[in-house]
Amino acid sequence: MNWLNIILQGILVGGLYAMFAAGLALIFGVMRLVNIAHGDLIVLAAYLALVVTETLGINPLASLVVVVPLMALIGYVLQRMILNRTLGDDLLPPLLVTFGLSVIIQNGLLELFTADSRKLQAGAIEVDSVQLGQGLAVGTLPLIQFVVAVAVIAGLQVLFYRTAIGRAFRATSDDQSVAQLVGLDNRHVFALAMALSLAIVAIAGVLLAVRANFDPSIGPARLIFGFEAVIMGGLGSMWGTLAGGIILGVAQAIGAQLDPGWQLLAGHLAFLVVLALRPEGLFPKVQG
């Protein structure tokens, strides 16, 4: 019974990891950019939510209304002003520029908010739980987070395959120069992809901040969780990303149960095992 509970908790956390991963996978898919600042942007969103919540005195979940559009705007401008200039055949510029951004965001947050760890208070909902059966209960908040994650991923899937902007994303992903030939403005498409990525980052950041303590230094670990989920899931579909997140969450939950020091290590080891045995991920892209 205990193990079932642990695995269930792991699955629910996995939803959050899948959301870290979705934004990363999205921009990699569209423009082959790996954003090393991704984790720090999640933390930035958490701090934005903190400021909004404290200034307006509203529930953290309501702060999404402000934080999501704000992060999307930051993403659009960031892509247009800086990141578009780094794209090309050379791998170095995008990696080093986003690495620089990561250091800037992290130390900027440290200057503004100190290294103290913070948390958003969501009120009574934090301690509510849903009874699933004999001695098996899940917190309402983790459950909401998981449902939101599934909804975000389903939404992305619909957006990719059912809408005009999704078609533009897939076109630039397949062949940038042909996409331009048929009249797409790549700079704009890339900026929209980054805006969408950071909108997801905003949701993930706020949910993270409600769930656990955060401080300016935790960004890189979130990047790594998202990355591991992407690679484990395979680069095929967003649903693979969800599976990757869940595997990571469950591995960490089991590791933590064996020894508190093993929580993170177990997640990394699961990733390395998948990389060793199935480097293309568990749900690779179907060719054709």
Place this chain on the structure above:
Amino acid sequence: MSAAFHVEHATRSSRIGVGIFAVLLIVLAAAPLWGDRQDLRLLAEIFGYVALASLWNLLAGYAGLVSVGQQAYVGLGAYLLFALTMLLDVHPLLAIPMAGVAAAIVAVPVAGLIFRLRGHYFAIGTWVVAEVFRLLASQVSALGGGSGISLPIAIVTSVAPTRQMREFLIYWLALALVVFVLGAIVMLLRSRYGLALTAIRDNELAARSNGVDVTRTKLVVYVITAFGTATVGALIFLQKLRVSPDTAFSVNDWTAFVIFITVIGGIGRIEGPVIGTIIFFLLRQTLADLGSLYLMMLGVVAIAIMLKAPNGIWGLLAGRFGWQMFPLARRAVIAGLPQQAKT
């Protein structure tokens, strides 16, 4: 037709460069005569960063393996030094190269795993490896676990009996190590591997089609870099006398600074890390009080350079004046023909 030519590496500027280096080396070797303890510590730290940045430059600038996880090998070298001396009673000075060799052996299977990650994802893969090493190090309770451990006095005095002799010795070791690293990189770049590496740097596809075994070359560079980085890490922590997972595997100290140094100085050029380190320390001596603002400024400068002058400060100078500080150019000198230069 017989091959009536030979390849010259030196140019006028590289002869001047090597001359300046020789003089500088003598002055630096004599630093215990003219400098105080602070000077020696600072200089040893500078040597450490020149070595680390040169190694990262070899990896990222030449082999195209952009690692953001070289702290894995700095930390591994540091922990191996402490493990070898404290648990196996190896003499510290012997433990330094042993740490390098052991790290190189570890690097082979690690490369087998992370080379499966293409391009950009390789970078984050290296970070995962560094995290795994850090977490494993904090599980070793014999070396202090998460809070770290100091080197026992008996081992410290086995380096040299007096504090002053110890400081001189570690200083000279740091100087010798940076000269060794730079010398080894120059030799490597002048060898067949160097030609292959330069080809990979300029165009990986073209290098492959000319018969360069790209994967093998990259593996060799990765392992060599691991050896060098761990050796430098071991020496740095012999000077610090204390190790902990957070300091040994610090991404800021051993990767962010190193990347900024190389990018600002000039990536893909051997002179870049040297110039970058000098600029880095000049800035740090004047702006150190700013703390995290200083790091932000470095980040901004590095981004600006990456966007506006991707070859860094040395790249600008070399492009403008055709300078090279080390004899690395390849120029065929053919009897009876005007010289043709090719870098």
